[in-house]
Amino acid sequence: MMVGFVHTLLLRLWRRLEKVLACTGSVSLDDEVYLLNRSPKESARLNAQHNFLVDLIGGKPIHPAIPIENITAIADVATGTGIWLSSLITAPKVHPTDRLYLHGFDISSAQYPFSKDIAPTHEFHLSTHDMRNRFPPKHRGRYDLVHLRLLVGALKEEDYLQSMRNIFELLKPGGYLQWDDCDTTAFSTAESSPDPFILRMQETVASAAVNLGLCPTAPVLIEKLAKLVGFEDVSRQSYNTIDKPYLHNSARAWLVQVLRSLLPKSMLGTGEVTEEKDAVDRTERLVEELETRCRNVLPVVNLHVVIGRKPLSG
Numbered sequence: 001m002m003v004g005f006v007h008t009l010l011l012r013l014w015r016r017l018e019k020v021l022a023c024t025g026s027v028s029l030d031d032e033v034y035l036l037n038r039s040p041k042e043s044a045r046l047n048a049q050h051n052f053l054v055d056l057i058g059g060k061p062i063h064p065a066i067p068i069e070n071i072t073a074i075a076d077v078a079t080g081t082g083i084w085l086s087s088l089i090t091a092p093k094v095h096p097t098d099r100l101y102l103h104g105f106d107i108s109s110a111q112y113p114f115s116k117d118i119a120p121t122h123e124f125h126l127s128t129h130d131m132r133n134r135f136p137p138k139h140r141g142r143y144d145l146v147h148l149r150l151l152v153g154a155l156k157e158e159d160y161l162q163s164m165r166n167i168f169e170l171l172k173p174g175g176y177l178q179w180d181d182c183d184t185t186a187f188s189t190a191e192s193s194p195d196p197f198i199l200r201m202q203e204t205v206a207s208a209a210v211n212l213g214l215c216p217t218a219p220v221l222i223e224k225l226a227k228l229v230g231f232e233d234v235s236r237q238s239y240n241t242i243d244k245p246y247l248h249n250s251a252r253a254w255l256v257q258v259l260r261s262l263l264p265k266s267m268l269g270t271g272e273v274t275e276e277k278d279a280v281d282r283t284e285r286l287v288e289e290l291e292t293r294c295r296n297v298l299p300v301v302n303l304h305v306v307i308g309r310k311p312l313s314g
Contacts, residue, residue, distance in 0.1 A: 049257070050083045052250045053149070056239050056303050057180065061087050062145065065235070065307050066176045071144040072101060075170055077131050078151055079104030085124065103139070105129040131155075131163045140169045149180040153262065157215035164225040171310040177231060179306045181218045189255075190242055190298040197293060201286060205262050208269030219304035231308030240300045248298055255299040260287045 054061055061084055062068055076085045082104045089102075103125045129135060132155075146167050155163065167177060189198060206216060215221050223236040241251040263286065264279035273279045 049254055050087060052247065052254055053180065053303065054087070055247060055250075056241065056244070056301065057237075057305055058239075061147075063178050063237075063305050063307060065237075066145065066178060072099075073143045073145075073172075074100060074102050075139070075143045075146045076102075076104045077106075077146060077148045077167060077170075078154065079106045079126070082126060084147060084149060089124075099123070101125075103127065103143075105131065105135070107131070131166055132159050134166050135170055141172055143170050144172055144175045145178065146170050146175070147178045147180075150182065151179075152181050152183065152214065152218040153209070155215070155218075156213040157221070158213065160215065160218075160221055161225055161228070164222070164229050168229045168231065168310060173310055173312045175310045177226060177306070177308040177310075179222050179226075180303060181222060181306070182301075182303050183217045183219055188300045188302070190300055195293055195297060197289065198297065201259055201263065201290070204270060204272065205259070205266045208262075208266035211269050219306060222304075222306045226306055226308040230311065232311050234306065234308040236304055236306045239303045239305070242298070242300060251299040251301050252294045252297070254301060256287060256291055256294055259290060260284075263287075 058064055062071075074085070074088065076082070079085060085102045085104050088100065101123045105127050107128070107130045109126065109128050134140075148167070171177070188202075189195065209216055219236055219238075223234060226234045241247045260283060263283040264276065267273045267279040267282065268276065273282060
């Protein structure tokens with residue numbers, strides 16, 4: 001099946017480049033690694049993809065495995081535009097509590113809503129904070145639920161452990177972690193005969209991830225580290241679009257848009273191009289062809305949800 005083929009291909013690519021990096025030493029990078037950008041257009045894409053990602057995991061922002069009856073304080077780390085937190089307010093019957101304390105954190109405020117007054121019936125706050133650093137004392141032990149989503153393109157593999165420890169500190173005893181993320185198979189398609197054009201774009205993104213020190217198997221690592229730092233009842237559940245015909249068109253649109261966002265920095269990261277304008281121009285040409293080819297493919301969009309509970313004591 002195509003999924004297995006692409007997964008094997010990308011993992012082989014990872015291992016090969018990993019050996020190269022081990023021999024040559026790590027590349028010099030800026031402190032922050034982020035394959036996307038923070039333009040208004042990218043913010044609109046993040047907001048548009050939200051409903052698709054929620055539908056993919058069952059239709060509600062908070063995973064059904066997490067009891068919500070007593071939740072009063074929720075943090076969203078790497079919140080981006082704040083769309084996940086906002087959906088807790090706007091979606092009917094998502095949460096039974098009349099008033100919530102909602103707090104979004106992100107390393108950059110560039111994509112925050114223009115007005116913070118979007119939740120008149122709830123406390124809604126947005127702060128700039130790098131999750132790799134400990135959160136201020138006033139936030140430690142404050143939250144019943146901490147949510148994260150799609151850090152695979154933003155967090156170096158070496159930074160996951162400290163980030164997980166910092167997240168653990170945010171939670172009250174008995175509080176829950178929900179981390180939604182994907183790996184390199186997220187861009188796979190379900191066809192038996194791989195499309196070389198799509199494979200080439202997937203390889204570009206995977207190569208850039210390796211060069212930048214990102215983790216191609218993030219959900220597995222997240223699950224492992226959640227257990228390591230002390231979470232209990234840790235589970236990882238996987239979702240894809242194969243058995244969800246009502247999401248197939250959305251999945252095709254998602255694949256096109258996410259590759260449009262990922263490819264420019266990926267090309268720069270692999271050295272395929274050296275100028276940002278050239279990367280954007282080449283991406284637009286590729287995306288035009290991709291839109292045509294996507295009419296006949298089914299993106300799999302593997303999304304994993306890792307859930308864990310902080311112990312009540314200890």
